Amino acid sequence: MRREKNKEFTKNLLIEAAMELFKKQEYQKTTIEEIVRAAGVSKPTFFAYFKSKEQILYEFDLQQLKTFEFTMKSQLNNHDDLLINLRKAIVYMADNLHTTSMITQNMLHLLTINEDYKRLLSDMFVMFQTVTKEIIDYGQQHKIVIMDITSEEIATDIVNIYVGSLVTWVISNGAASLEVHMGNTLDHFLSAINIKIK
Template identity: 60%
Template sequence: MGDFLKREKNKEYTRNKLIEVAMELFQKKEYQKTTIEEIAKLAGISKPTFFAYFDSKEQLLYAFDLKQIHTFELYMKEQLSPQGDLLLELREAIVQMAINLHTTHLLTQNMMHLVTINENYKRLLEDTFSIFRKVIKEVVEYGQQHDIIVMEVGAEDVAKDLSTIYLGTLVNWVITSGQGSLGNQMRSTLDHSLQRISMKWRNVNEASH
């Protein structure tokens, strides 16, 4: 049993190491120019060992995306409390996820290009956005049940709107070659939508300006 746990721990370490070094390389150079050989070498393993963990660079990138979206999901589940500032936590969790996923505008540009040329990655990314929308919908429904969010707002519509805002902000950030803080841009655009669904949010933000 001890040997089994040790092997599993080593596997998890190697998997996380591959994700970590791959993201380092993707940030420094174009995604397409990063090779599996480079990733494996930097992680201290052989190329055949790489394929024991991931089938492709796309799957590795997806693993990183999925890790961030699950962190977002777990965090928001912990924030479901009538006493907390639910929408503020939602906004900041989305902002933090964006910052963690999109460390450079070049990486984001590469990811967007990959969606257009790789159907497998596109399908995988659609799965992460399904989780993203599901979490937002659950947060909004909870907010409606506790009078944090106005009842007439459709939770599904809010989830779609915030998902669109998220993507639109990323596109704008890439188009402007990463000018300005992605976090600040994301925070500002999300505010406009959140003001529409919560009088409490509107009053708090008006008082701070």
Template identity: 85%
Template sequence: MRREKNKEFTRNLLIKSAMELFKKQEYQKTTIEEITKAAGVSKPTFFAYFKSKEQILYEFDQQQLKTFEVTMKSQVNNHNNLLINLRKAIVYMAANLHTSSMITQNMMHLLTINEDYKRLLSDTFVMFQAVTKEIIDYGQHHKIVTMDITSEEIATDIVNIYLGSLVNWVISNGSESLVCRMGDTLDHFLSAITIKN
């Protein structure tokens, strides 16, 4: 039990150390040696947990997606605040994943040059869309969300809003808060699909 906790601690320490470095400098220029030095572990220890730097980004994405999933599944019986909490969970996930426009820019660049990372991130967005669709299905079943559009189309639109907000934020060099940019766009969209009583 204690050994498992130590493993989890080391794994999270490597992720945290890497993400701090990625926030400050270009992903491509960050070496595994710098990550292990920041974490206070050896290079063999790094490879005991991760195959590459890309896997760290993927693991971090997965942690945030899991938090989103748990948060949203706990809201399924909360009729009054379902869409408000969906918005909060999406914005929270974005804010934790994209703590600087440099990290987001690095992720986007990596998508263009690394097929493994592209595949992993694609899987992440499939899961994000599936969880969102499940919430929208629930909202439609309980007459919270319009039935004029399928839950799959709505979930796809929400994923596209997420991605579009990120691209727009990177292009503007993070001049506006990502939380505000994404939150405002989601507010408009969610308001349009909400059934008014």
């Protein structure tokens, strides 16, 4: 048990060290040597947990997605605020993943040059869509979401809004905060399909 906790601690230490470096400098310029130095571990320790820097990004994404899933599934009985909480959870996830426009720009660039990262991120968006679809399904079953389009279509639209918001945020050099930018876009979408938000 203690050994597993130590392994989780070391893994999280490496993720946190890497993400702090990615915030300050370009992803491509960040070396594994810098990451292990910042985390206070050895290079072999890094490779015991991760194959590459890309995998660190994926693991960080996965942590945020698990938080999103846990948050939303724990809110399912809260009918009055289900959709408000969905919006909040999506924005919170985006804000935690994309703390600076530089990190987001680096992630988008990485998608164009690294097939492994592209595949990992594609898997991530499938998971995001699946969780979102489950929430919308629940909303439809309990008459919280009332519309003529399927939960799968709504979930796809929400994922597209998420990605599109990131791209436009990077293009604007983070002129507005991501929280405001994505929150407003989600509000417009939810209003347009007649989902009532308080």
